[in-house]
Amino acid sequence: MSDGERMSAGIRTALDGGVLRVLLSRPERLNALRTQDLDELADVIGRAADDERIRVLVLTGAGRGFCSGADLGAEVDADTVDAAGRAVLALRRIGIPVVAAVNGVAAGVGCSLALACDLVIAKRSASFLLAFAGVGLMPDGGATALVPAAVGRARAMWMALLGEPVPARTAAEWGLIGQVADDDLFDATVAEVTARLASGPPLAYARIKHAIGEAALPGLTRALESERTGQTELLRSRDFAEGTAAFRDRREPRFTGT
Numbered sequence: 001m002s003d004g005e006r007m008s009a010g011i012r013t014a015l016d017g018g019v020l021r022v023l024l025s026r027p028e029r030l031n032a033l034r035t036q037d038l039d040e041l042a043d044v045i046g047r048a049a050d051d052e053r054i055r056v057l058v059l060t061g062a063g064r065g066f067c068s069g070a071d072l073g074a075e076v077d078a079d080t081v082d083a084a085g086r087a088v089l090a091l092r093r094i095g096i097p098v099v100a101a102v103n104g105v106a107a108g109v110g111c112s113l114a115l116a117c118d119l120v121i122a123k124r125s126a127s128f129l130l131a132f133a134g135v136g137l138m139p140d141g142g143a144t145a146l147v148p149a150a151v152g153r154a155r156a157m158w159m160a161l162l163g164e165p166v167p168a169r170t171a172a173e174w175g176l177i178g179q180v181a182d183d184d185l186f187d188a189t190v191a192e193v194t195a196r197l198a199s200g201p202p203l204a205y206a207r208i209k210h211a212i213g214e215a216a217l218p219g220l221t222r223a224l225e226s227e228r229t230g231q232t233e234l235l236r237s238r239d240f241a242e243g244t245a246a247f248r249d250r251r252e253p254r255f256t257g258t
Contacts, residue, residue, distance in 0.1 A: 010024070010025060010026050010033070010034065010036065010037035010040065011023070011024065011025060011037055011040045011041055011044060012025045012062075013044055015053065015054065017198060018053060018054060018055035018056065018198040019054075019055065019056050019057075019058060019194050019195075019198055020048050020051075020054045020056070020057045020058070021058045021060070022041070022044055022045075022057060022058065022059050022060075023060060023061070023062055024037070024041075024059070024060070024061045024062065024066070024067050024110075025061075025062045026062070026071075027061075027062040027063025027064070027065070028063075029068065029071060029073075030061075030063070030064070030065035030067070030068035030104070030105065031061040031062060031063070031065055031066065031067045031068060031110070032067070032068045032069060032070065032071035032072070032073075033067060033069070033070055033071060033084075033109060033110070034070075034071045034074045034080075035074070035075070035076075035077075035079050035080045035083050036083075038080065038083035038084050038086070038087050038109070039083045039086070041087045041090075041113075042083065042086040042087040042089075042090045045057070045087070045090035045091060045094055046090055046094075048094060048096070049090075049093075049094045049095065049096075054096060055096060055097075055197065055198040055199075055200075055202060056096055056097045056098070056099065056194050056197040056198045057094065057096055057097070057098045057099070058098075058099045058100075058101055058190065058194055059091075059098065059099070059100050059101070059113065059114075059117055060100070060101035060102070060103055060190075061102075061103055061104060061110075063104075064103075064104045065103070065104035065105045065110075066100075066101075066102045066103055066104050066105060066106040066110055066114060066126065067105075067106055067107070067108075067109070067110025067111075067113060067114075068105060068107050068108070068110060069107045069108020069109050069110050069111075069131055070084075070108055070109050072135065072244050072247055072248070073248075076235065077235055078228065078231075078232045078235065081140050081227065081228050081231045081232065081235075082228065084109045084112065084113075084140055084141040085140070085141065085142065085224040085227075085228065087113060087116075087141070088112060088113065088116040088141050088142040088146075088220075088224070089142075089220075089221070089224070091113065091116040091117055092116055092142075092213055092217070092220065095202070095205070095206035095209065095210075096202065096205065096206070097118050097119065097197045097200075097205050097209070098116075098117040098118045098119075099117060099118065099119045099120075099121060099190065099193060099194055099197070100113070100114040100115075100117035100119070100120045100121070101121055101186075101190045102114050102120060102121065102122040102123065102126045102128075102168070102177070103122075103123050103126065103186065104123065104125070104126050105126065105127050105128075105129070105165070106122075106126065106127070106128050106129075107128075107129045107130075107131045108129075108130070108131045108132060108141075109140065109141040111128050111129060111130055111141075111143065112139070112140065112141025112142055112143040112146060113141060114128070114177075115142075115143070115146040115147065115150065115176070115177075116141070116142060116146060118209060119178050119179070119193065120176075120177035120178050120179070121177075121178065121179045121180075121181060121186070121189055121190055121193060122168040122171065122172075122177055122179070122180055122181070123168060123180075123181060123182075123183045123186045124168055124169060124180050124181065124182050124183055125168070125183050126167075126168040127165040127166060127167050127168060127171075128159075128165070128166045128168070128171050128176060128177070129159065129163055129164065129165045129166060130143055130147065130159045130160045130163060131163050132160070132163070133160065133161060133162075133163050134163045134243065134247075134253070135240060135243030135244055135246075135247055135253070136234060136237060136239035136240040136241075136242065136243035136253070136255060137231060137234050137235070137240060137243070138160075138227065138230050138231055138234060139160050139227070140224075140227040140228070140231050141227075142220050142223055142224055142227070143160075143227075144156075144160075144223045144226065144227055145217055145219050145220045145222075145223035145224075146217070146220070147159060147160070147176070149216050149217055150174070150175050150176045151174045151175055151176050155174055155176075168180045179193075237258065238256060238258045239253075239255045239256065239257065239258065242254060242255060242256070243255070
């Protein structure tokens with residue numbers, strides 16, 4: 001991986017001082033992700049795992065949002081679900097620390113990706129939401145394991161069933177994320193944390209990640225499989241077709257359970 005490498009219009013990377021910055025870069029769509037973007041993200045993380053120059057990875061979004069979820073203006077199908085799973089597993093399995101710098105809304109699979117990172121730092125103005133049910137879908141990207149592991153079943157159900165935004169401050173109080181920074185201090189806070197990680201002990205970090213991951217998320221792979229089964233069925237439903245039509249038309253959906 002070369003310094004300042006650009007992957008595509010959807011994913012950009014820059015390597016500086018041992019820190020690989022991975023930018024979700026579709027600001028005109030609040031960094032909504034297509035299947036190819038998720039595939040590229042997984043590939044970037046996979047290559048970073050083999051690059052000894054990289055000591056920490058930072059995942060963030062361009063513009064005013066982190067990621068608004070899957071791009072409902074593009075084709076969303078089982079391949080999208082699989083690509084999301086690949087990206088999440090790549091984030092969990094890479095041996096270096098991964099920081100999610102959440103600079104705005106993290107919705108749908110964007111929320112899943114943020115929570116798959118090791119540390120989450122969010123702007124005070126940011127929010128987190130599992131927006132899937134609003135279009136007739138279920139959480140994916142490992143969210144059915146990641147969210148309850150962080151906040152418990154009751155709050156996970158609240159987020160998944162109602163799809164209400166959780167402000168960054170509340171997310172930190174719940175234990176969903178690690179730190180909130182005032183918007184004007186956000187960049188400095190991310191830089192300070194990543195600098196500390198970049199100068200830390202790589203072997204110890206890898207062991208810490210593996211041990212905590214095994215203890216806290218033993219069912220992640222099983223959850224991804226369950227999500228794929230359920231989501232594939234839901235993607236074929238009339239409710240999903242109605243949900244996406246309502247989203248495009250900016251109206252309330254009329255779900256029928258079919």
